[in-house]
Amino acid sequence: MSKKTEFQALDLISAYSEKKKNPSHLELNQIFPNPNQPRLIGKEDTSDLVPSMERLGLIEPILVRKEKGRYLIVAGERRYRAALKLGWKEIPAIITDANEDVCYEMSLAENEKRKNLNPWEVGKAIQYLRKEKKKTADEVSTLLGYSERYVKQLSSIARLDQKSVMELMISGKPLSVKNLEDLLKRKENRGGEIVSPRDAFGQSKVSINIGKLNGKLRENFLKELNSLKKKYGINE
Template sequence: MGFSLFGRNNSNKEDNSDETVKQNVVMVPVNTIVPNRFQPRQVFDERGIEELAQTIADHGLLQPIVLREYEDKKYEIIAGERRFRAINSLHWQEVPAIIETLSDDETASLALIENLQREGLSPIEEAQAYRSLMKLNHLTQASLAKEIGKSQSFVANKLRLLKLSQPVQDAMMKHEISERHGRALLAVTDKQQEKLLKRIETDHLTVKDAERLIQRSKAKAKPKPTLHSVSADTRVAVNTIRESVKMVTDAGLQVQTSEEDGDDHYRITIDIIKKS
């Protein structure tokens, strides 16, 4: 099944045809409807659902939900789960709906596309949706990017977020940290990510502050050269410089160091990053 499926309403028509497809709206019992198993949105804004329910109560349901009949008189949501949740809270017995005939793969793809076109998905949910679309439709990053009108680097950067540790993904899912925070954390290990995540959330760090913290963490984690080949006095001097650098980084400055053990010298290079 190709991704071009989603233009299927016009796929069997001649270019010069004036024929239009009319979709019938029918009343479906609410208790026969189940959520979409392929729904990419994992976190729903309960306040937003309450506001939507009030709007529906005041003005009615202006746009029917879209369903498919997966068993006799049993329906699954293709599009409109927020509307369905709002209607449930109003205790409606029936809901106006359009019934489509779709396979599992078609249902999953349509649900993903429908949600990607709406606001509110977290960066992780968006990345998971892209990954699922690629799998369902056998697409490469390049072909998916072409179909959704994005660059391949845009898709690749979204998918990279799925390499983050689960606690970081969960925080992004709940909008507790931004996508830029997540991208910065990709530079360190899973264990470091979890530790730094707590600092970012507790201290409400900006992206720039988080990036500085991550750089310091990387510098501390970098193994230092051994000093077996130098004299005791040189070891004392090197260790003193290292301690001084640590004091500077602990004071909040971003410092990058490199060490080289030459034949007749020991070189330490210290770069103190200027604050922007």
């Protein structure tokens, strides 16, 4: 286990939450999407946002950082694109003075917290942090709240190219960890090797008695369980 290095992005998320009550208002022509961001698929699709923003306005401001006289989006690109489609002139925004690396970490953590990224996108982001920014698996697991084993698992999925991932999505299969790992095996002409620790259990089932939990604890447990089932592609 390597020594942990605290991510400044974790503090930035907290600061971001505190500043939501008093955002600035920036003109849209001053704001630009960041070419280096974790979300790779579906960022142009705003069909779900436009109607709600037209009816309710922007409930949560976007997050930007200033660079060379313009503002680059750290979090909220789809909200920005929806505002453009609605013909807005300005948008509520929180301006951070954090550097590019910290903003990338923050964008990854924020997107993953909202479940805006599929496992392949998370894997590509992890790959970028580990190869380009020399972060350890332990450090990345701190940022995302994952085990080191799961971080390495997602890093393996990142070997897939975007075209293959898009073809899987178009086929109607969910971009679950299991489906992406199966695709990776086929692409790399591998047989029965196990990439995911979940595969080792075959069709095994786990029974849990939650009868002793009170109403609130039971509700929280089931919520977290559903989140885990979604993450690992468990449908039953």
